[in-house]
Amino acid sequence: MAEPEWRRRNRANWDERVPIHLNAPAVYNLQPLRDGTARLGPIAETVLGPVGGLKILHLQCHFGLDGLALARQGARVTGVDFSQPAIDAARALAAECGLDARFLVSDVYETAAVLPEPASFDRVFVSWGALIWLPDMAAWARVVAHFLKPGGYLALAEAHPAPYVFDSATKTSDGMPGWFHPYLARTPLIEDRTDDYADPGARLTNTRTHEWVHPLSDILTGLIDAGLRLDRFEEHDTVAWQMFDCLVRTDTGGYRWPDKPWLPLSYSLRASKPA
Numbered sequence: 001m002a003e004p005e006w007r008r009r010n011r012a013n014w015d016e017r018v019p020i021h022l023n024a025p026a027v028y029n030l031q032p033l034r035d036g037t038a039r040l041g042p043i044a045e046t047v048l049g050p051v052g053g054l055k056i057l058h059l060q061c062h063f064g065l066d067g068l069a070l071a072r073q074g075a076r077v078t079g080v081d082f083s084q085p086a087i088d089a090a091r092a093l094a095a096e097c098g099l100d101a102r103f104l105v106s107d108v109y110e111t112a113a114v115l116p117e118p119a120s121f122d123r124v125f126v127s128w129g130a131l132i133w134l135p136d137m138a139a140w141a142r143v144v145a146h147f148l149k150p151g152g153y154l155a156l157a158e159a160h161p162a163p164y165v166f167d168s169a170t171k172t173s174d175g176m177p178g179w180f181h182p183y184l185a186r187t188p189l190i191e192d193r194t195d196d197y198a199d200p201g202a203r204l205t206n207t208r209t210h211e212w213v214h215p216l217s218d219i220l221t222g223l224i225d226a227g228l229r230l231d232r233f234e235e236h237d238t239v240a241w242q243m244f245d246c247l248v249r250t251d252t253g254g255y256r257w258p259d260k261p262w263l264p265l266s267y268s269l270r271a272s273k274p275a
């Protein structure tokens with residue numbers, strides 16, 4: 001079957017970003033991983049909980065920075081991403097740091113084809129800018145449920161869909177982000193952008209991407225319909241990256257609104273597979 005256009009275009013875009021991100025220390029700093037001091041940030045660490053000795057599946061792992069930080073903390077990590085250059089870089093980084101982690105190339109929805117270990121993971125971990133690249137939350141939640149062992153849980157730390165309604169490119173007169181994409185549109189957001197969030201100087205050639213702003217209700221209903229139980233749900237006034245020009249950096253490495261907490265910028269949740 002022919003590969004869907006959304007996936008072909010998104011993969012080309014992500015393949016091109018990998019070498020850029022490997023040389024963008026302001027956003028992807030490899031040094032703490034090399035030094036043995038890498039941390040995931042308070043939101044992701046809190047929702048994951050202690051990881052030592054646990055078997056963790058990290059979906060959309062990019063080039064493995066967070067997965068390898070978890071491996072350093074004693075987790076047995078499997079990272080999956082559809083970008084071959086990302087997985088090549090993750091394997092090289094694991095070898096360089098002497099860390100034992102497994103990295104596999106696969107589209108999220110086809111992970112079962114490369115990972116024949118259903119119901120065997122203590123945690124499925126998904127974070128920061130992952131879900132917007134996926135068209136179908138119900139199918140994604142079924143993948144998560146497929147890999148969790150009974151009693152295990154999904155730890156999700158993500159950008160909140162509410163602020164995705166706005167965009168810095170359509171600024172208001174007071175410098176705040178302007179209206180951009182309706183929250184309940186449920187239509188693909190097709191963009192043509194040459195810039196990269198991690199390196200302002202980079203210019204992409206595979207510019208066209210297909211993204212989806214999923215309402216929270218679609219994400220939560222997908223998880224419930226996949227047989228998972230929502231154990232924890234929090235909304236936060238910070239997010240892991242500079243989602244809008246006006247956001248300011250916090251002491252813990254995240255970004256917040258400059259003045260008031262207008263909208264949540266991220267959320268985190270745990271959804272467990274009943275034992």
Ligand SMILES: C[S@@+](CC[C@H](N)C(=O)[O-])C[C@H]1O[C@@H](n2cnc3c(N)ncnc32)[C@H](O)[C@@H]1O
Binds near residue numbers: 014060134
């Ligand atoms: C913003 S990054 C996620 C960052 C990640 N949380 C980390 O640890 O660095 C999004 C990732 O999703 C991957 N991706 C996008 N669509 C995908 C798909 N359909 N299947 C698998 N990976 C995908 C991209 O290759 C990219 O590495």
